[in-house]
Amino acid sequence: MPPAEAHEAQKRLRYDSGNSASASGGFESWGRYPTYAANIVPLHWQSDFPAVAQNLHNGILPVGLGRSYGDVCLLKDGNLLATPAMDRILAFDRDTGLLTAEAGISLAQILDFAVPRGFFLPVTPGTKYVTLGGAIANDIHGKNHHVAGTFGRHVPEFELVRSDGSVLRCSSSTNQDLYSMTIGGLGLTGLIRWATLQLKPIVSRLIDYEGIQFHGIDEFLALTEASKEIEYTVSWVDCTSTGKNFCRGVFMQGDHSTRRAPLKPSPEPKLVFPFDAPGFALNHLSVAAFNTLFFHKQMKKSVVTLQDYEPFFYPLDKVLHWNRMYGKSGLLQFQYVIPWNNARAGTVAILTEVAKSGLASFLAVLKAFGDVPSPGVMSFPRPGITLALDFPIKPDKSFPLFERLADMTREFGGRLYPAKDAAMTAAQFQAFYPQWEQLARFRDPMITSSFWERVTGDQPSL
Incomplete structure (x- = not known):
């Protein structure tokens, strides 16, 4: 150099x-x-x-x-x-x-x-x-x-x-x-x-992007199957709605554009979440309203466009300290992967349990993991479906819900992501990662x- x-x-x-x-x-x-x-x-x-x-x-x-x-x-x-x-x-x-x-x-x-x-x-x-x-x-x-x-x-x-x-x-x-x-x-x-x-x-900062609305887990799975040749795929899912809107979401996919364009560094973010939001700000009603607006902000079922890589990969990074929106008590994230043989049933069961709980996550991310092996013995991903949910901490509700969801994940043969965890029990972790003794x-x-x-x-x- x-x-x-x-x-x-x-x-x-x-x-x-x-x-x-x-x-x-x-x-x-x-x-x-x-x-x-x-x-x-x-x-x-x-x-x-x-x-x-x-x-x-x-x-x-x-x-x-x-x-x-x-x-x-x-x-x-x-x-x-x-x-x-x-x-x-x-x-x-x-x-x-x-x-x-x-x-x-x-x-x-x-x-x-x-x-x-x-x-x-x-x-x-x-x-x-x-x-x-x-x-x-x-x-x-x-x-x-x-x-x-x-x-x-x-x-x-x-x-x-x-x-x-x-x-x-x-x-x-x-x-x-x-x-x-x-x-x-x-x-x-x-x-x-x-x-x-x-x-x-790469030859451009741009992503060839497509956003596709879906209704239900089966549409999500069909889109996942159809997009195997596309490099980047992820979905936002509404975990508050029930009935005909249960598991609706937006499937987002893209590849690095081959259209040559200037390759410049990103500007530093200027927006800052200025204070700790009050504990009541994120509740089932406010999150449900947000989810409805987010789903319908895309006026058509499918939108194709060019998008800079920053909003595609890092939409939340443009707001510094965004974790303050969850209040002083903080937030918990729950992320599982369930293998393909139980992935559909497990995802439906867990989303149903979340909807019943009265707690709500507006940062709900649904994605399929592939079968590319990791060199890491303790690596979290495995072939199947992964779902990540963020919840504001409400001690009387959040921790009992997380224990139930972790037990359900275990029953469906899945495991949780240690990097996102603050509530997993010792028994759950050791069942998810029997190789922990090797790491020890x-x-x-x-x-x-x-x-x-x-x-x-x-x-x-x-």
């Missing part, structure tokens, strides 16, 4: 994504629940760890931008090793699209570097405010899982440092066990210093998280 490009790549592009700092100066997950005190230790250089860990007690946990929804990125009364200052691009090959960067760099920063050079992320979640290390640790997925699989499939190599000072290059052929346990390993196997990511070429053997002795302790009882070696 020429020196001028290297200098540009290493600029600090700071985005106030509203992810980590709580009112008390602590560290929050995106769901803002649970709330735990912790000692935050910023890492600035790759050499900072494990030296800083020698004088720390009560366990450590590497964290990025805190966009996990529950306690995967929290450690009660422990030490959080914050990585966002480790955001340097180390190498880039224009011919192959291979990019090597420190693990604290965000996907937003990678996009700002890669898009003007004609490259895009191989897999992206619904927010770009995720670090490279966090994307690996949670083996994130996106709208193209059915063709590209998970993020970890596109990370050929990374460097892992353990608390004992050992530094290990990990790939599918070197330190293979740690490679497969770190991808989707919830940040528990060590600190990722840097990683190599295979980017994909590879866990760094000093590293733990509130999630891990909650669902396994496993404690750090101090």
Whole structure:
């Protein structure tokens, strides 16, 4: 990489994504629940760890931008090793699209570097405010899982440092066990210093987009079957309506446009959700009204257009601190995947249970996962249907509902996504992920998280 490009790549592009700092100066997950005190230790250089860990007690946990929804990125009364200052691009090959960067760099920063050079992320979640290390640790997925699989499939190599000072290059052929346990390993196997990511070429910021209204699960399944050759597919679904409008939604699909257009970085977002909404603002009536308006904002059954990639992939990122709309109590997200043999029945049963509960989610996302395998032992996706639901926290209703939904998911042979969880029981987690005992053997002795302790009882070696 020429020196001028290297200098540009290493600029600090700071985005106030509203992810980590709580009112008390602590560290929050995106769901803002649970709330735990912790000692935050910023890492600035790759050499900072494990030296800083020698004088720390009560366990450590590497964290990025805190966009996990529950306690995967929290450690009660422990030490959080914050990585966002480790955001340097180390190498880039224009011919192959291979990019090597420190693990604290965000996907937003990678996009700002890669898009003007004609490259895009191989897999992206619904927010770009995720670090490279966090994307690996949670083996994130996106709208193209059915063709590209998970993020970890596109990370050929990374460097892992353990608390004992050992530094290990990990790939599918070197330190293979740690490679497969770190991808989707919830940040528990060590600190990722840097990683190599295979980017994909593009010639435009534009997406060839089509939005299609559907009524019911069978129409959704038919659209899913018909769109197998389209790279990106996802659906918004109305989880409040019953009767003839039960499981209505909008199926959204698209490919990177082949129409050449200027490749510019995205502008920084300017909208900010200014305050914590009152607890009564999101209720069944208000969400039902929103869902009706959202469904009918598309005047025709099918709309075909060109769309910039920002609103297609990251519609919520344009509003900073959007999690405040759920109020001070925060939000819970519930995301399952149910395998194909039970996917239709399980989805209908769970949506029916949600509609009966009186709680409502207007950020309800329905999608099919494909059969592209992940290199990660603990990876969440599997072939079937995944549904993600956001709910404001109402303690007397939310947690009993989540326990029922998790039990139903288990009965239908599915599992929940740890990166989105704040309520899964130990019995549920261990049934969903029997391979957790394998991860426990590879866990760094000093590293733990509130999630891990909650669902396994496993404690750090101090």
